[in-house]
Amino acid sequence: MKIETLTINDHQEVVVKITKEVVRLFRIAVAGPCADADYAQLSVVHQRLAPDAAGHVRAETRLYAFRPDGTCEQYAEQGTGAADETPSAACHRLWKLMLYRLFLAHFSAHDGIEPAPWGILHGVRPTKLVHRWRRSGMEAAAIITRLQTDYACSREKAELIVPMAFRQVPFLETSDEKTVSIYVGIPFCLTRCLYCSFPSNVLPGEKMLRKFMTVFEKDLRAVQALVAQYGFRVQNIYVGGGTPTSLPDAFFDAMLTMVHDAFWHKGLVEFTVEAGRPDSMSETKIAAMQRLGVTRVSVNPQTMQQKTLDLIGRRHTPEEVVTMFHALRDAGIPHINMDVILGLPGETAADVADTMAKIVALAPDDITLHALAIKRGSRLQKLMEERHVDLPSSDTTRRMSEIAQAAVKAAGMQPYYLYRQGYMAGDLENIGCCRPGAEGMYNIQIMEEHQTILGIGGAAATKCVDHRHHCLHSAFNAKDLKTYLRDIDIYIEKRAQLLASIYGNEGIPC
Incomplete structure (x- = not known):
């Protein structure tokens, strides 16, 4: 229209x-x-x-x-x-x-x-609404009905998120005011994917990397001091980016060793590293993760179709994804996650069925199904505007989602966390599914904004949950690498002031 x-x-x-x-x-x-x-x-x-x-x-x-x-x-x-x-x-x-x-x-x-699957539920975290009603005493059936009447949400989506939210409760209850997670942002990738709008940089030379490591260590030591000052208990460590494994072997080992030595303890629940793609992996990095007690690694092929990998700028093959997966499993990494993107340019529902069959055959512990979100700043948006690339229709993308969800269900997996973004293909969602007992604790805590997350590194965010006033306050490191390196003292001070305002005697009202 x-x-x-x-x-x-x-x-x-x-x-x-x-x-x-x-x-x-x-x-x-x-x-x-x-x-x-x-x-x-x-x-x-x-x-x-x-x-x-x-x-x-x-x-x-x-x-x-x-x-x-x-x-x-x-x-x-x-x-x-x-x-x-x-x-x-x-x-x-x-x-x-x-x-x-x-x-x-x-x-x-x-x-x-035509009716939208999510109705007017436009927010990133629709399950937060379910949790609010749940805490007020509403039963699951009543919440499903209210989502349909008050938000025009389809019954299918309501019946997806309500049981999911109730399954999250035992995990959320493991956290209190002094329980935190650590997010480590390594803002580098080997190449920039066609659809990417994340604040990441193509891996720079050694001189810039050494400067980054010096600033990163200063940032990390400041957070380590805050953990000690406020008596926080670190529940999870999540090393993301970017692609952390894009760092050269020695730099990766040094970074991960710093993180481990600062925050690892016997009661740590989860230590995650996003390994991303096989062209960033090496035996040395796997050995470092094994030595330092990493418990969860994300392998993100996005698709197992070579034609699509070539189009989106990934310099690896589906076979190399399989080799990387087996190497991590052989190293004893207990929990391996794999990511898929639905709605990639040029793909069909048959392509997604083939991708899912190949991924499920590897028996990962956790599969995250992402719907392609077209973001400003991505090369894909520009190519679409110039009519060089066509995407699958909304109907096709929804069919892809049906195929993918049927595949994970047949593999014995259940959805355990979900979030949405603007401009998602097919008006869909990103949904994490896992085998029973393999839920990613960090994913649940950050998506439900139930726990304070302390961010370290380029483009990292610190998100403090104010339990007294039931709201969230944030401080952000610069997305631009040069600004982060230049102004690190400013970001350290802003984070310290934020924590003082939340965890001081009064707290700040929302």
């Missing part, structure tokens, strides 16, 4: 945001003056009405659709908020829900206007 202009009666940032989320969800193009527009203008009017007799919030959304010939179609819907919602939250949810319903009811003849 194509329109010339979109107007919104309320210019508050949050109102504009939720309105445009619905417009984007239905792929409504705001094209400016053009000859083939379906409508010259769509005007959205959100209003808050007088409360009902019980004091519940009431709201209305009106939609005015002006045809190019000057005629106008008018539609309206009213709704009532729930008793457990704040007035502002109720209004925002209702306005978004009512606009969603108006588009479905009156514009379904247009291409792309």
Whole structure:
């Protein structure tokens, strides 16, 4: 559906945001003056009405659709908020829900206007909503129903995330106010994948690497001091990036040894390294991980189709992925994760079926199914704009997801964490599935924002959970490598101030 202009009666940032989320969800193009527009203008009017007799919030959304010939179609819907919602939250949810319903009811003849699998659940972590209702005493069945009525979520997605959230409870309960995880960001890769928008750098020369290691150690020692100062118990260590194993052998060993010596202890639950791709791996690195007690390694082929690997800029073969996997297993790494991306350019549902068959045959402990998200700054976005690359349709990508989820289910795996991103293929999700007992503790803790994460390294984030005020505060290291190296003292101080504000006597209100 194509329109010339979109107007919104309320210019508050949050109102504009939720309105445009619905417009984007239905792929409504705001094209400016053009000859083939379906409508010259769509005007959205959100209003808050007088409360009902019980004091519940009431709201209305009106939609005015002006045809190019000057005629106008008018539609309206009213709704009532729930008793457990704040007035502002109720209004925002209702306005978004009512606009969603108006588009479905009156514009379904247009291409792309069909129910979305997640309805108006646009956030990164939909399971957080489930946990909030669970803590209030709601049963699983009631939560599934409410997701459908209040958020227009499909029954399929509701029945996916609700049991998942309830399965997470024992893992979340292992953490308290003084339990933290350590995230280590190594912002280097051997090459930059076609779809990548992460803040990573192609591996620099030795001089720059030595400078990075010096600054990295200073960053690490500062976090080590904070752990001691506040009496934190480190539950998990996660070394990510980038691709940490892109570091040359000696640098990788030195980095991992520093991390181990600073934070490893006998009660550590999980020590993860993202190894990524086989062209970054070596026997020396595997030996270092084995020696230093790494318990979980991510092997991320993304696809087992050579044509796709070549297209997206990965300089390895599917056979090398298999060799890398077996080398890690032979070294005694107890938990191996593998990642797949659904919706890659040029792929078919048959390609995904073949990829899943090859990956499941390796018997990894954990498989993460990612839906391709087109991000600003990626080469893929530019190639799509220039019409050099075509992606699978939304229907095809959803079929890929069905195939992949059936494969992990047949392998005895269950979903245990989930998150979403903007502009995901097929309006899907990223979902981690594992065999029973192989749940990644760090993944659960960070996705549910239940635990403080202390970040070290390039582009790393420190996220502090304020248990007294039930909210989250963050401090970020620079994404740009040169800025991180130059201003490390600033980032160390910001992180220290953040922890003092959260773990001091008063804490900061949210």
